[in-house]
Amino acid sequence: MRLLFVAGPAPSDIYAVAPLATAARAAGHQVLMSTPKELTPVATGVGLPTVATTTTPIPDIRATRRSGEREVVPDDVDHPEFIQYTGRWFGRLAAETLVRLREVAAAWRPDVVLTGPHAYAGALLAHELSVPWIRHTWTVLDTVGIHVGSEGELAPELAELGLDRIPGPDLLIDNCPPGIRPADASPAQQIRYVPVHAQRPAEPWMYTRGERRRVCVTGGRMAALDDDFELIRGTVRQLAEWDAEVVIPAPRKAADALRAEFGDIRAGWIPLDVLMPTCDLIVHHAGGVPGLTGLTAALSGVPQLLMPQEKRVHTAARLVAEYGAAVTLLPDEVSTDSVGKGIRELLSAPSYADRAQALAQEIARMPSPAEVLGTVEHLARR
Known part of the structure; x- marks a missing residue:
């Protein structure tokens, strides 16, 4: 055929x-x-x-x-x-x-x-x-x-x-x-869903859990050096209080800028399908919820903080939150305080990890x- x-x-x-x-x-x-x-x-x-x-x-x-x-x-x-x-x-x-x-x-x-x-x-x-x-x-x-x-x-x-x-x-x-x-x-x-991404040689840290909680922060257009770049920077600052290991898949220019500012982060081209099973949380822009980023996280049972930028994906992001596997913040709800609150809720309440695992099991049965x-x-x- x-x-x-x-x-x-x-x-x-x-x-x-x-x-x-x-x-x-x-x-x-x-x-x-x-x-x-x-x-x-x-x-x-x-x-x-x-x-x-x-x-x-x-x-x-x-x-x-x-x-x-x-x-x-x-x-x-x-x-x-x-x-x-x-x-x-x-x-x-x-x-x-x-x-x-x-x-x-x-x-x-x-x-x-x-x-x-x-x-x-x-x-x-x-x-x-x-x-x-x-x-x-x-x-x-x-x-x-x-x-x-x-x-x-x-x-x-x-x-x-x-x-x-x-x-x-x-x-x-x-x-x-x-x-x-x-x-x-x-x-x-x-x-x-089966993840297919452009790859790079895998390094041990990508597929190995460390001693600290690992949080992936990514955002498609958010990762570019424009106004949305501030959202990633603010999120990284919020994660400092958790002593979390922050990993940011991002284009080279944005990754260079983030490493120069924060030092203790990993940023650059990172294959999500290799990284995601080692993460405790992912923060992303929900471009086409769950989108390929969200589906990769869901496949690994990882809770998500969703910040959809376009109105046309708001309802979709809400459905993931209603399932119990995510917290969704709409554009007029996003602030330093609300992002910090969302991170605290997702990392503190076991129910989000439980529901994320339930979603992963649902995908496995498809x-x-x-x-x-x-x-x-x-x-x-x-």
């Missing part, structure tokens, strides 16, 4: 679908991963055969409408128009991607197309080839409305295929644990990528 994976425009899109792609290769199937040109090193870095599907840089796709007009980017990421904007540039990315995917399919016809949540080029290609389209999501966040913006930009391609909207998938796969999945979420084939591959094989044969 030939499986074509179509990833979105972020490394997490590749890391999330890579376990199923790897399981397919291990079972003897042929696999191709398609990504925007900038992300091909990410896909090849996790051992997947990869084709680049764009030549236009992603910033240019984001900035210019297909009509040639400059894109209007809303200032407020929580405004509904920002979701429409996101959908529009995802649509433009899909339009360019589809051109290359058609060339790939002419030489290497896939039996099934599997995509990230909003990689709509894969949906259109599958429709054109009359093969199954499988949509793979990996968070409780599945932003409603993005496809509407995409459909406007994809109007020529949809009309060519005789469609008035993006078709629905033949199968939805989701690796969000049932205990934190919204009750109104679409029915889906569960899949167990079907493995190899098991889910059987469902994919059946769908392709049918």
Whole structure:
């Protein structure tokens, strides 16, 4: 069987679908991963055969409408128009991607197309080839409305295929644990999360617990040298009273600045899947709750302090807190005092560790990528 994976425009899109792609290769199937040109090193870095599907840089796709007009980017990421904007540039990315995917399919016809949540080029290609389209999501966040913006930009391609909207998938796969999945979420084939990250040579301290409690502090965009950088600095100061060992996965510039200021921390590129089983707590930004960072922590039974920055992930972060495995602080609740209180609560109350372990056990009971591959094989044969 030939499986074509179509990833979105972020490394997490590749890391999330890579376990199923790897399981397919291990079972003897042929696999191709398609990504925007900038992300091909990410896909090849996790051992997947990869084709680049764009030549236009992603910033240019984001900035210019297909009509040639400059894109209007809303200032407020929580405004509904920002979701429409996101959908529009995802649509433009899909339009360019589809051109290359058609060339790939002419030489290497896939039996099934599997995509990230909003990689709509894969949906259109599958429709054109009359093969199954499988949509793979990996968070409780599945932003409603993005496809509407995409459909406007994809109007020529949809009309060519005789469609008035993006078709629905033949199968939805989701690796969000049932205990934190919204009750109104679409029915889906569960899949167990398996961490896939870019690696570096593991050092003993990464996989060994020390004498002190270990707290991981990370934050995606928070880790950059901008306003959110202060949130990480403030969190590190709060942890000083606990005499905790602080580990901060962060880009090089941010890591250098943190080490220069605090000295007694570990910061830099650290593989989370190796580190997380040694941690007592993780503090992070909940970018797409639980997101890949949150799922990696949940898999290891680690309590979480969540500080979601965008309104669209607030509800998802709340679900993890309601499960009892986290404390969630919304933007207007974040302060030096509230972060300190959250850390004290998570490190002092055993119930959070208990619930985090319960969540880890729930994940362990979910079907493995190899098991889910059987469902994919059946769908392709049918």
